[in-house]
Amino acid sequence: MNEADVIAALRALATHPAARGLRDDAAVIDVPLGRRLVATHDVLVEGVHYTPACPAGDVAWKLVATNLSDLAAMGATPLGMLLGLTLAREAVWTADFIAGLGRVAALWDCPLLGGDTVSGPAVLGLTALGAAAAPLSRMGARVGDELWLSGTVGDAGLGLRMALGEMAVEGVLLKRYRRPVPRLGLGAALAGVASAAMDVSDGLLIDAARLGEASGVGVAIELDAVPLSDAVRALLPAGEAGVLAAAASGDDYELLFTAAPAAAGAVRAAGAAGKVAVTRIGRVLAGAGLRLRGADGPVALPARLGFEHGRGCNAG
Amino acid sequence: MNEADVIAALRALATHPAARGLRDDAAVIDVPLGRRLVATHDVLVEGVHYTPACPAGDVAWKLVATNLSDLAAMGATPLGMLLGLTLAREAVWTADFIAGLGRVAALWDCPLLGGDTVSGPAVLGLTALGAAAAPLSRMGARVGDELWLSGTVGDAGLGLRMALGEMAVEGVLLKRYRRPVPRLGLGAALAGVASAAMDVSDGLLIDAARLGEASGVGVAIELDAVPLSDAVRALLPAGEAGVLAAAASGDDYELLFTAAPAAAGAVRAAGAAGKVAVTRIGRVLAGAGLRLRGADGPVALPARLGFEHGRGCNAG
Known part of the structure; x- marks a missing residue:
C-alpha cells in the first residue's frame, strides 16, 4: 500500500x-x-x-x-x-x-x-x-452527591495482562481491553442529570481522586458496591483485595459520575437509555481526598491507585 | 523537564x-x-x-x-x-x-x-x-476568473537549502522557511471575494495544478508576473529558469486564489487589509491542466512541479 x-x-x-x-x-x-x-x-x-x-x-x-x-x-x-x-x-x-x-x-x-x-x-x-447543549465537566461534584459508575471495572486490566502474555487468554476480557466501548449513549443521557462526569481510563481509584480534586471535594467509595464482572471475580482474589486490584487497573473506559440523591431515578433512566448498568458506589464529601470503606469500616488506600499520566505500561 | x-x-x-x-x-x-x-x-x-x-x-x-x-x-x-x-x-x-x-x-x-x-x-x-461565516474552498474557481498570489514564492525553498547546509545562510530566507507567516488576515478578507483559495505549501506550480483539478478547470500562469523577492532574484538564475525554480519550490505558505475580474478592486483591498501584497499571475481556463506562458509564448512544464504529498525531503 x-x-x-x-x-x-x-x-x-x-x-x-x-x-x-x-x-x-x-x-x-x-x-x-x-x-x-x-x-x-x-x-x-x-x-x-x-x-x-x-x-x-x-x-x-x-x-x-x-x-x-x-x-x-x-x-x-x-x-x-x-x-x-x-x-x-x-x-x-x-x-x-x-x-x-x-x-x-x-x-x-x-x-x-x-x-x-x-x-x-x-x-x-x-x-x-x-x-x-450543556457539556458535562469533572468539576461540578457537590457535597452530598452520590457517586456512580457504569458497567464494571477490572476487566480491561486483566485483558492487558493477557495481551502481555502474563495470563491465559480469556476472550471476553481481552476484548474489553482491546475494544473498549465508549459510553456515548449514557453520557448524552446524563446531560442535565449528572453534576460531574469523567471516563475511567487510568483506574477507578485514581480517577475518583482526580474527580474529587477537580471539583474541590472529597470522595468516598464503598468497596462492596464496586461492580465486578463474573469473569473478573473468577480470576481475582475474593473480597476487598480483589476489588482493590480491579479498582486500581485501567483501560475500562466506563463513566464515573456524580448526581444529587434526588436524581437517582433519572440516573437509572440514563443507564437504561445508554444500555449499560449504572451502580451507586459512593458519595461526595466535604474536604478533599479519596476515602475507601469496606464491610468492616475504613480501608487504607493502596500504594498504587492506578496508572499515572503518560504510563508506559499500557502496552498490549 | x-x-x-x-x-x-x-x-x-x-x-x-x-x-x-x-x-x-x-x-x-x-x-x-x-x-x-x-x-x-x-x-x-x-x-x-x-x-x-x-x-x-x-x-x-x-x-x-x-x-x-x-x-x-x-x-x-x-x-x-x-x-x-x-x-x-x-x-x-x-x-x-x-x-x-x-x-x-x-x-x-x-x-x-x-x-x-x-x-x-x-x-x-x-x-x-x-x-x-462562508468558508473558502479550492473547488470554486470558474472559467474566466483571474489567478492571484499573495507575497512571493521561492524564498522558503532557498531557506530549506540553507537549513540543509547546501547554501550559505541568508537570514531573511532561512526565516521564511523556518517561520512562515499564515495569511490569516488576507484569508478572512477574501471571504465573499475569492471564488477559490488554497495555501501554497508544496510549490506554486503543483498547487496551482491541484486547484485547477479540484475546481474542474484549467489554470494558466504568466511566468513574468510571478512575484519574487529581491533576495530570491539575487540567488536564482535570471529569467524564466529562475521563476520556474522558485515556482516549483515549497513551504512558502502564501495564498493562491481566484476571483472574477470585476472583483480585482476588492482583492486589492483584501491584500491591504491582510497587510500583504497580492499579484495577479494568471487566469482560469476551460478544460483541465496547468499551462505556463513566458514572454515568448507557451513554456513547457518542468519535470517536477513541486513536492508530492508525503515528501521526505522537506527536512530542515
Whole structure:
C-alpha cells in the first residue's frame, strides 16, 4: 500500500460532506444550533500504548474509542474525527487499520473528516469533535452527591495482562481491553442529570481522586458496591483485595459520575437509555481526598491507585 | 523537564476558558453564531519535516503556522488548537518548544485548548480549529476568473537549502522557511471575494495544478508576473529558469486564489487589509491542466512541479 493507495482508501471513507473529499485545506463542520463544540485529541504510540503484534483493527478501534470515551464523559455526541497517520507499517497492516477505522467510524456515527498522512515512526493521533447543549465537566461534584459508575471495572486490566502474555487468554476480557466501548449513549443521557462526569481510563481509584480534586471535594467509595464482572471475580482474589486490584487497573473506559440523591431515578433512566448498568458506589464529601470503606469500616488506600499520566505500561 | 513539569507548563499556557485548565476530558468551544467550524490537523516528524538541530521555537512556530495557513486558506479565524506532544527530546528542547508554542499562540490569538502528552518518538500533531461565516474552498474557481498570489514564492525553498547546509545562510530566507507567516488576515478578507483559495505549501506550480483539478478547470500562469523577492532574484538564475525554480519550490505558505475580474478592486483591498501584497499571475481556463506562458509564448512544464504529498525531503 503506497501513499497514493492510503489516501485513496481514506478518501473512500470520507464521504461526509464536511470532509470535502479530503481535497480541501480543512474540513468544514456545522455545529448544530444551540450546541457547544467539544474537542479532544489522543495519541497512541506503538510499543507504548499497543504492541506491534496487536491487530490493526483493534488499534483503530482503540484509537477511536478512547477519544469517543472523552466525548461521552462530556455528554457530547460525535460530529467527526481528524486522523494523524504515519506510514510506518507494512501495507497489510495499514490497509487493515483503515478498514477498521471505517467500521468503527460507522458504528459510532463519527465520520472521518480530515487529517494528515506522513512518513515516520508509528504514532497515531486522533482528534474527535462532538457537540453538546450543556457539556458535562469533572468539576461540578457537590457535597452530598452520590457517586456512580457504569458497567464494571477490572476487566480491561486483566485483558492487558493477557495481551502481555502474563495470563491465559480469556476472550471476553481481552476484548474489553482491546475494544473498549465508549459510553456515548449514557453520557448524552446524563446531560442535565449528572453534576460531574469523567471516563475511567487510568483506574477507578485514581480517577475518583482526580474527580474529587477537580471539583474541590472529597470522595468516598464503598468497596462492596464496586461492580465486578463474573469473569473478573473468577480470576481475582475474593473480597476487598480483589476489588482493590480491579479498582486500581485501567483501560475500562466506563463513566464515573456524580448526581444529587434526588436524581437517582433519572440516573437509572440514563443507564437504561445508554444500555449499560449504572451502580451507586459512593458519595461526595466535604474536604478533599479519596476515602475507601469496606464491610468492616475504613480501608487504607493502596500504594498504587492506578496508572499515572503518560504510563508506559499500557502496552498490549 | 519531567512529565509533571511539561503538563504544568502547558497548563500555564491554557488560560482560555475553553481549555478548562486542561483538567477536563475535553475542551468546550463556542463557535460564534452564524459561523461554521473549520478544522485541520497536521503532523510534523523529526527527521522528516525538521532536523534534530532545528531550534525548538522554530519547530513550534512551523507546527502552528502550517495549520493556521490551512485556516487562512479557508478564510477562517482561529478559535484554538489541540496539541499531540511526544516527550522524545531533552528537557531544554521541550521547555523551549512549549515557550515557543505560547508565543506563537499569542501572536495569532490561537489559544491552546487541549491535547495529549505521551512518551514516544518525536512526532508532533496539531489540530487547529477556526470559524468562518462562508468558508473558502479550492473547488470554486470558474472559467474566466483571474489567478492571484499573495507575497512571493521561492524564498522558503532557498531557506530549506540553507537549513540543509547546501547554501550559505541568508537570514531573511532561512526565516521564511523556518517561520512562515499564515495569511490569516488576507484569508478572512477574501471571504465573499475569492471564488477559490488554497495555501501554497508544496510549490506554486503543483498547487496551482491541484486547484485547477479540484475546481474542474484549467489554470494558466504568466511566468513574468510571478512575484519574487529581491533576495530570491539575487540567488536564482535570471529569467524564466529562475521563476520556474522558485515556482516549483515549497513551504512558502502564501495564498493562491481566484476571483472574477470585476472583483480585482476588492482583492486589492483584501491584500491591504491582510497587510500583504497580492499579484495577479494568471487566469482560469476551460478544460483541465496547468499551462505556463513566458514572454515568448507557451513554456513547457518542468519535470517536477513541486513536492508530492508525503515528501521526505522537506527536512530542515
